[in-house]
Amino acid sequence: xxxxxxxxxxxxxxxxxxxxxxxxxxxxxxxxxxxxxxxxxxxxxxxxxxxxxxxxxxxxxxxxxxxxxxxxxxxxxxxxxxxxxxxxxxxxxxxxxxxxxxxxxxxxxxxxxxxxxxxxxxxxxxxxxxxxxxxxxxxxxxxxxxxxxxxxxxxxxxxxxxxxxxxxxxxxxxxxxxxxxxxxxxxxxxxxxxxxxxxxxxxxxxxxxxxxxxxxxxxxxxxxxxxxxxxxxxxxxxxxxxxxxxxxxxxxxxxxxxxxxxxxxxxxxxxxxxxxxxxxxxxxxxxxxxxxxxxxxxxxxxxxxxxxxxxxxxxxxxxxxxxxxxxxxxxxxxxxxxxxxxxxxxxxxxxxxxxxxxxxxxxxxxxxxxxxxxxxxxxxxxxxxxxxxxxxxxxxxxxxxxxxxxxxxxxxxxxxxxxxxxxxxxxxxxxxxxxxxxxxxxxxxxxxxxxxxxxxx
Amino acid sequence: xxxxxxxxxxxxxxxxxxxxxxxxxxxxxxxxxxxxxxxxxxxxxxxxxxxxxxxxxxxxxxxxxxxxxxxxxxxxxxxxxxxxxxxxxxxxxxxxxxxxxxxxxxxxxxxxxxxxxxxxxxxxxxxxxxxxxxxxxxxxxxxxxxxxxxxxxxxxxxxxxxxxxxxxxxxxxxxxxxxxxxxxxxxxxxxxxxxxxxxxxxxxxxxxxxxxxxxxxxxxxxxxxxxxxxxxxxxxxxxxxxxxxxxxxxxxxxxxxxxxxxxxxxxxxxxxxxxxxxxxxxxxxxxxxxxxxxxxxxxxxxxxxxxxxxxxxxxxxxxxxxxxxxxxxxxxxxxxxxxxxxxxxxxxxxxxxxxxxxxxxxxxxxxxxxxxxxxxxxxxxxxxxxxxxxxxxxxxxxxxxxxxxxxxxxxxxxxxxxxxxxxxxxxxxxxxxxxxxxxxxxxxxxxxxxxxxxxxxxxxxxxxx
Numbered sequence: 037x038x039x040x041x042x043x044x045x046x047x048x049x050x051x052x053x054x055x056x057x058x059x060x061x062x063x064x065x066x067x068x069x070x071x072x073x074x075x076x077x078x079x080x081x082x083x084x085x086x087x088x089x090x091x092x093x094x095x096x097x098x099x100x101x102x103x104x105x106x107x108x109x110x111x112x113x114x115x116x117x118x119x120x121x122x123x124x125x126x127x128x129x130x131x132x133x134x135x136x137x138x139x140x141x142x143x144x145x146x147x148x149x150x151x152x153x154x155x156x157x158x159x160x161x162x163x164x165x166x167x168x169x170x171x172x173x174x175x176x177x178x179x180x181x182x183x184x185x186x187x188x189x190x191x192x193x194x195x196x197x198x199x200x201x202x203x204x205x206x207x208x209x210x211x212x213x214x215x216x217x218x219x220x221x222x223x224x225x226x227x228x229x230x231x232x233x234x235x236x237x238x239x240x241x242x243x244x245x246x247x248x249x250x251x252x253x254x255x256x257x258x259x260x261x262x263x264x265x266x267x268x269x270x271x272x273x274x275x276x277x278x279x280x281x282x283x284x285x286x287x288x289x290x291x292x293x294x295x296x297x298x299x300x301x302x303x304x305x306x307x308x309x310x311x312x313x314x315x316x317x318x319x320x321x322x323x324x325x326x327x328x329x330x331x332x333x334x335x336x337x338x339x340x341x342x343x344x345x346x347x348x349x350x351x352x353x354x355x356x357x358x359x360x361x362x363x364x365x366x367x368x369x370x371x372x373x374x375x376x377x378x379x380x381x382x383x384x385x386x387x388x389x390x391x392x393x394x395x396x397x398x399x400x401x402x403x404x405x406x407x408x409x410x411x412x413x414x415x416x417x418x419x420x421x422x423x424x425x426x427x428x429x430x431x432x433x434x435x436x437x438x439x440x441x442x443x444x445x446x447x448x449x450x451x452x453x454x455x456x457x458x459x460x461x462x463x464x465x466x467x468x469x470x471x472x473x474x475x476x477x478x479x480x481x482x483x484x485x486x487x488x489x490x491x492x493x
Numbered sequence: 494x495x496x497x498x499x500x501x502x503x504x505x506x507x508x509x510x511x512x513x514x515x516x517x518x519x520x521x522x523x524x525x526x527x528x529x530x531x532x533x534x535x536x537x538x539x540x541x542x543x544x545x546x547x548x549x550x551x552x553x554x555x556x557x558x559x560x561x562x563x564x565x566x567x568x569x570x571x572x573x574x575x576x577x578x579x580x581x582x583x584x585x586x587x588x589x590x591x592x593x594x595x596x597x598x599x600x601x602x603x604x605x606x607x608x609x610x611x612x613x614x615x616x617x618x619x620x621x622x623x624x625x626x627x628x629x630x631x632x633x634x635x636x637x638x639x640x641x642x643x644x645x646x647x648x649x650x651x652x653x654x655x656x657x658x659x660x661x662x663x664x665x666x667x668x669x670x671x672x673x674x675x676x677x678x679x680x681x682x683x684x685x686x687x688x689x690x691x692x693x694x695x696x697x698x699x700x701x702x703x704x705x706x707x708x709x710x711x712x713x714x715x716x717x718x719x720x721x722x723x724x725x726x727x728x729x730x731x732x733x734x735x736x737x738x739x740x741x742x743x744x745x746x747x748x749x750x751x752x753x754x755x756x757x758x759x760x761x762x763x764x765x766x767x768x769x770x771x772x773x774x775x776x777x778x779x780x781x782x783x784x785x786x787x788x789x790x791x792x793x794x795x796x797x798x799x800x801x802x803x804x805x806x807x808x809x810x811x812x813x814x815x816x817x818x819x820x821x822x823x824x825x826x827x828x829x830x831x832x833x834x835x836x837x838x839x840x841x842x843x844x845x846x847x848x849x850x851x852x853x854x855x856x857x858x859x860x861x862x863x864x865x866x867x868x869x870x871x872x873x874x875x876x877x878x879x880x881x882x883x884x885x886x887x888x889x890x891x892x893x894x895x896x897x898x899x900x901x902x903x904x905x906x907x908x909x910x911x912x913x914x915x916x917x918x919x920x921x922x923x924x925x926x927x928x929x930x931x932x933x934x935x936x937x938x939x940x941x942x943x944x945x946x947x948x949x950x951x952x953x954x955x956x957x958x
Contacts, residue, residue: 211912212912214908214911214912215908215909215911215912215913218904218905218908222862222901222905225865225869225901226862226865228869229767229865229868229869229872230765232767232868232872234766237872237873237875237876238876238877240872240876241872241873241876241877245711245712245715246711248715248718249711249714249715252714252718299696300700301695301698396688396692399691399692399695402695402698403691403694403695406695406698406703406706406707407703407707409703410703410704410706410707411704411707435688435691438684439684442680442681442684443681445680445681446677446678446680446681447681456922456925456926456929456937457937457940457941459922460922460937460941461941461944468941468944468945468950469945469950469951471922471923471926471941472938472941472942472945472951474923475926475934475937475938475941476938478927478934479931479934479935479938482931484931484934484935485935485938
């Protein structure tokens with residue numbers, strides 16, 4: 037992870053640092069596995085040492101012009117400049133795609149998901165020397181397509197209900213969607229069983245499990261990200277920005293004030309960085325929530341307009357995004373001398389999101405660090421110069437996406453009305469009548485249905 | 494019988510140089526079970542560096558050595574006179590009958606008991622697979638593993654059972670205050686519990702054993718994915734009507750037995766390299782026999798309300814009841830036979846339950862795709878060089894050995910029901926409706942009214958009432 041690269045402060049040194057820890061880890065692995073002398077089968081540590089350096093992480097693939105521009109500086113500063121430039125590039129890219137709208141965001145999320153999947157599967161291939169089994173790649177990508185088809189189909193059926201009802205083939209696909217997805221998955225499963233080769237059973241099972249765990253992590257999270265997006269772009273932007281801010285702030289605080297190590301797994305993380313990052317992220321989230329809550333573009337659920345065949349983000353902002361007055365507790369009143377303060381309720385929620393991002397989000401990063409240590413790789417890939425692969429940037433985001441989704445489902449919104457209506461219309465006519473009567477009596481009971489309106493219909 | 498497997502699988506106690514297949518050829522436990530013959534000769538010949546080190550197995554130690562023969566004493570004495578091969582047949586036959594009788598018995602006891610049994614089977618399967626993982630990865634010296642694996646099992650079960658309970662016991666849940674809070678924030682609580690386990694895992698990473706720990710983490714999650722989700726799909730099928738639970742399981746059992754019989758008497762052409770004892774004759778014979786069996790079984794069962802009705806929880810009596818008006822699927826209807834069959838059988842129409850047509854689809858799946866679950870389990874056992882998952886059932890192996898074909902079947906039945914039989918669950922919809930905001934409820938009410946009026950289901954007079 038980032039800290040190992042920083043240890044030597046330059047292009048060459050992190051590798052030696054990593055190599056040292058590699059050897060250490062190797063010998064420890066050997067000691068830690070009893071029965072090695074008897075040649076038991078899990079001797080991956082002995083035979084698979086050479087795989088790690090094969091990774092492209094060692095080669096410096098900074099673009100040429102950057103290297104030329106920064107020639108004069110010492111290697112440590114050069115590395116900082118590259119990382120800084122790339123960070124700014126990525127953040128600008130993030131703003132650009134937000135500007136371009138929801139469809140582009142969905143598309144970018146899908147691309148990121150595919151790249152993450154590819155990175156993890158490539159690591160699995162290298163670790164297990166699976167190149168000579170031609171079905172593996174095909175099967176892994178096939179499973180990715182199946183699971184994506186299943187999830188995107190569920191999303192499309194939910195949000196594009198009107199469009200789906202219009203087109204006949206889409207209607208057929210939507211009605212039997214689960215069956216079709218299951219059949220596709222089964223076909224892949226049977227192909228896997230038929231492709232089992234005598235000498236390589238264990239490898240193949242490992243890769244099967246590796247693929248499935250990767251799908252579980254990468255694909256489900258990316259779809260939760262998209263569900264959050266449909267809830268309102270602010271539910272997509274604020275969590276991601278908070279995680280990025282926590283990364284940067286914890287790094288800066290650690291850089292300037294860091295003294296006490298946080299966890300053995302990531303030796304460069306410090307308690308000062310952790311706590312400083314926590315407070316600054318809460319403040320940042322608070323301010324960002326305030327800024328974004330004012331715009332309908334961010335706040336409204338993304339809806340598909342059947343007439344114009346486009347996405348619209350226009351609505352009456354819900355209660356969450358309407359400024360309200362809160363009375364400060366007495367303690368704060370004395371210090372600030374304000375009685376009430378005008379806040380968006382969403383800002384209160386953003387405090388919870390920030391807390392999660394600062395306190396639990398790093399565990400996703402530790403998990404990824406442990407994973408890289410376990411398989412003796414430095415970075416997931418080398419896609420982004422100075423930063424590593426896409427997975428390196430997104431490892432903390434995954435827990436955040438799930439948390440945001442669960443948070444929304446539990447505390448913010450109830451069921452989706454259009455989805456409920458769609459399911460209602462799929463019932464049998466008698467069941468629909470029963471529901472209608474139940475609903476009518478319920479509404480009458482609560483006084484929501486004025487008798488005049490009922491009689492007029 | 495279970496603990497004996499784990500203890501003998503400790504690395505320190507395994508006799509050097511012992512191979513699982515050598516003991517399999519001993520007279521006390523001849524192995525008629527398909528899929529367990531190994532390729533010793535190929536392994537000996539394999540000397541180049543295949544990375545999964547299968548070539549080293551000859552000098553190495555089997556991860557899970559064959560447990561000793563633990564047929565109960567009573568059986569041993571009764572069958573002491575027979576030759577060892579027939580003794581094994583008798584043991585398997587008697588145990589098969591015992592299992593089938595037990596199956597009937599628990600059906601008789603009702604839905605609650607069935608749910609409990611499904612839960613117990615799930616826990617035992619999980620335990621068996623995790624034990625194999627432990628012995629493969631020598632993970633005994635990491636004390637957190639067992640705790641964490643069982644904790645994850647608890648979390649996922651809590652999540653799934655909570656969703657089921659909320660759906661089916663809706664009224665009960667709304668009445669009791671603590672249950673109401675638990676169900677309202679159910680996802681959040683489940684996620685928090687899971688996260689706690691995740692953080693404990695990260696904190697428990699020990700420097701020397703990273704890879705082992707990640708392997709076990711992956712192993713636990715894949716096992717949960719397979720075992721727990723399938724068992725919950727079984728319970729969903731059960732709530733749909735006990736016939737949706739009994740017929741698929743019986744079809745798979747019947748296919749196992751029939752394919753075995755046909756293979757035994759007529760088997761000649763091998764089916765797949767993975768399981769050398771399976772034959773095409775057994776496969777095809779089993780297919781037709783299972784379809785016939787499925788049709789007959791559904792005919793017998795569709796006549797009884799207690800099998801056919803959805804299981805519902807009666808709020809007043811606080812118990813399960815299976816009483817209803819049987820749906821169209823379970824009412825005899827006349828079908829006109831196609832011309833070919835008419836001339837053959839001399840009948841013009843035949844009276845069938847529509848469910849019997851569905852049972853043909855279920856039987857076909859059980860015969861054609863179900864065995865792939867068995868091949869998968871065979872491949873898994875070959876890959877990790879184990880003969881059986883455990884030794885719980887004498888003559889048959891572990892619980893997983895009996896249930897490996899059932900898992901695909903359970904998912905298929907659930908998807909089949911969701912796609913072709915029923916629509917969304919009305920009680921769940923009511924629950925969601927009542928959770929909406931009033932203006933959303935009004936919006937849905939008006940849309941529904943417009944829809945029903947349009948379709949002519951709601952006469953104008955009634956709409957005004």
